[in-house]
Structure formats: C-alpha cells, structure tokens
Amino acid sequence: MSFESWIIGFSLLVLKLGAVLVFLLLMAAYLVLVERKLLGRIQIRYGPNRAGKYGLLQPFADSIKMMVKEDIVPAAADRTLFLYAPAVVATTALLMFAVIPFGPDITLYGRTIPLVITDLNVGLLYIFALSSLGVYGAALGGWSSNSKYSLLGGIRAAAQMISYELALGLSLIPVVMQAGSFSLVEIVRAQADRPFILVEPVSFAVFFISSLAESKRIPFDLPEAENELGAGFHTEYSGMRFGLFFLGEYVHMQVLGALIAVFFLGGWRGPLLPAPLWLALKMVLVCLVMIWIRGTLPRLRYDQLMSLGWKILVPLTLINIVVTGARLLW
C-alpha cells in the first residue's frame, strides 16, 4: 500500500470518527431534551420550554451549567478511582459504536469506502466486552465515593450486570446462527430479505428487556434508584463528572438502540431515504420506546429483577437457541 493511499485512508477514518462522535454527542444532548419533553407530556405538563424556542437551547444551558459547576471530590473518596470512573462509563459507551455499520459500502473516486468505522469479524464479542466493562464505571464510581448510597448503587450495578449479561449474550446466539457471523456488517447483510425481528421475536424481546437493564433505565434503574439510594452510584458526583455519567447513559441508550436496529430491525436497510438516516431513525424509534417505558412502568424490586433474569430470561434464551438450531437443521 502506498503512502498516499495510507494517508487518504487514515484521514477518511478520522473523518468518520469525527462525524460519529459529533453525531452521538449531539444526539445524546437532544435525547435528554426529548426525554424530558416526552416525560412531561406523558405527565400532562410541558417539560423544559424556557431556554430558546420550545426549550431547544436547553441542552446547551445544561452543559454550560455542568461545566462551570464545582467539581467536588469527597474527602474520604479514593481520589484516583473517583476521578476516572465517569470516563470509563462514557468511553465504553462511545467505543461500542465503532463496529456499528451505518450504511453500505460507497464508491467515491474509485475508492470503496465502508460506512463503518471498523468491520471487526468478532464485532459482537467486542460489543459484549465493552458493555461489561462499562459496569466498572458504575461499580468503581460507587465504591470510590466512600458513601453508603454510592456503594449500594455500585454493588447493585454489578449484581444487575451479572444477571443480565448472560441473557443479553444468549439472546443474540440465534441471531448469530441465522447470520452465520459475529460481524455486525455481515449480520445486517444477512437481513437483506427480512429483518430478524420476524424470524426471532423471542430473541428480540429478551434482548430488548436485557438492554433496558444494561442501560440502567426504568424499570431496571436499581443502581441509581433515586428514592432509595439518592441517585446511587453517582450520588457524590458533581459538575462535568456527573455529566459524563449522564452522557454515558444516553450514549449507551443510543448504542443499544443502534444494536437493536442492527440485530433485529435490518440495520441501515430501508426504502427511499439514505442508509445512515434509516439507522438513525430506527435508533431514535427504539429510544422513544425506551422513554415511553420509563414514563409508564415503576421500578422492579431487587428480587423480582433477579428472578426475572435468572428464572425466566436465561431459560427462555436457552430454549430459543435449541429451537433455532432445530429450525436451521431441518
């Protein structure tokens, strides 16, 4: 490979990275606004409407507020871990987007440009690795704060992760069996004639429920249960470090939306509109459903969450794998 083509490839990669990063951060900011607005309307009130028209400048007002607030580190906290824990949450959430394809290969001036940052052949495993790492942010943040509420939140985050990671992973085995590949690009390619939600509805349901638990959202928001733990693992955080937890949560929500789109809704496939727009639309649709769920359901009790994970979802996914295997064989 010549030096020029290496330079061009590298700058294309940086371009794609920049575009995805800007898109994710902007979307995260506006997802917060959309969530607050929708929750408001669900509760028959307006939601934020003061900063700019329809509250459209609210994300900027919020981020300015977070930036200028004092960054408090509790005296008894484990300083290093406390300072780095929020970065773990935000980074792992952002990194997960690297393997998500947002369009088919395009040809520009004779060069084939894949519309994915990196087509990893074990993309799915990479996603699971990162989403399991993400819980370290919550657990370490909770532990290093040296506060009871934070510690309980961190422990709950870890325990919840153990209960759900298994169902989350197992629910995707049928998808991998259908597509015959761990690569997300291949999985989207395999859905050319039909999205996998039609073939694997059980997988879809289990993955959706598990991803709600994974993103620590209602009805599985036990790690941050505000009325029991006073915000749980991020009780002691303030300013932009709290903002990073928040950002991580909303980026995670988008990533899970994109994953559901890639695994079950046909990824970037869709008529008329350009491919990246279709992926964004499906992603936003999943996020809207998540917000709707948040506006409707109460939080589960801890034993209910555990028994749902271990006694219902895991056996269900195991049966589903056997059934899919049988169907593929005959």
Add this chain to the structure above:
Amino acid sequence: MRVDLIDKEPSNRVQAFWEGTKAIAAGFATTLRHLFLRPITEEYPEVKRVLPARTRARIVLTRDPDGGERCVACYLCSGVCPVSCISMQSAEAPDGRRFAAWFRINFARCIYCGLCEEACPTSAIQLSSMFETCERDILTLVYEKEDLLVDHGGKDPDYNFYRHAGIVTAIGGKGDHIKEETPVNVRSNMP
C-alpha cells in the same frame, strides 16, 4: 392486584400472566393517551393565578378604617415569632395610645408561619399574598415600618381596636365603646 408469576399453581399462572399483560398494556395505553392531552400547567410568569385570601406571604402592617395605625406595639408577634425576625420599640402617644416607634421585620429570616398574625390582638400584622420578594442583596430584605405599612385594613377592613377595646383613650372612656356596658363597680357588688 398482586401478580406473582412464580408461586402460583400452573392453571393460575397462565391467568396471572394474562392479567399482568393486560395491566401493563393498560398502563402503556394511558401514558400514550396522556401524550396527546393538553398540558394542565399554568406557566407562572405569564399566568398568575389569584391566590387564596389566606395565602401566607409577605407581612404587612394594616390600618384601621380611620387611617390610623393599628399596631399597639404589644410585642406579642415578636414574642411568638419562632425565628425572632420581628423587632420593634414601643412608645406612647399623648392620648394614651401605644404605637411602634420603629418596627422591623427581617424577611430573610421569616418562615411565613403566620403565628404573628394569630397572636396580634388588633389585626395589625397580617400576611399578604405578595410572594415575589426575591432580592440579590440579603440586607434589602430587612423591612422597616414605612415599608410594611399599607393603607387598608387587609382581611379585617372594618375593625377598629380602640372602638372595641374598653381602654381609656381620646376616643372614649370605659363603657363608651361599641357593644360595651359601663363597668360594674366591683365594690358595690360585695355580699
């Protein structure tokens, strides 16, 4: 209704699952319907609702129907105040009436409990519904008598303490007041 999926008999379990699904679906339908309802929010700075007469907000000193100050500087409000935000100095007019030489309320301290209003024997001190009293400088929240005095009788517009009180002042002697009989000479009342 409690829907427990684990402990039920198999036949009940199906029913419990069905009931639970129905209940959750009803919840989702309700929130979806609410999404299209008109919000009931009254947007505050644009819409200011008329507050109830008994709203407890900024304290005022009212006047009697003749325009005189009602306060007789009895110190009951300052005594009952749980946060000690009321202070005053009493004085006596030539006609024998007591009045407040100065009267001061520190609204930075006031908790708007309304005990001063309850304690006041002359209906002088009253809580009004003016609640927009935010200030940047905390010292501007210390109100003097001239800031507190208003030119009306508040919730009790017709009341005039000295016309009812049975105290000898320029208005009249004992027995001259409204609904009052001449005092009995207690010495003539002996057995």
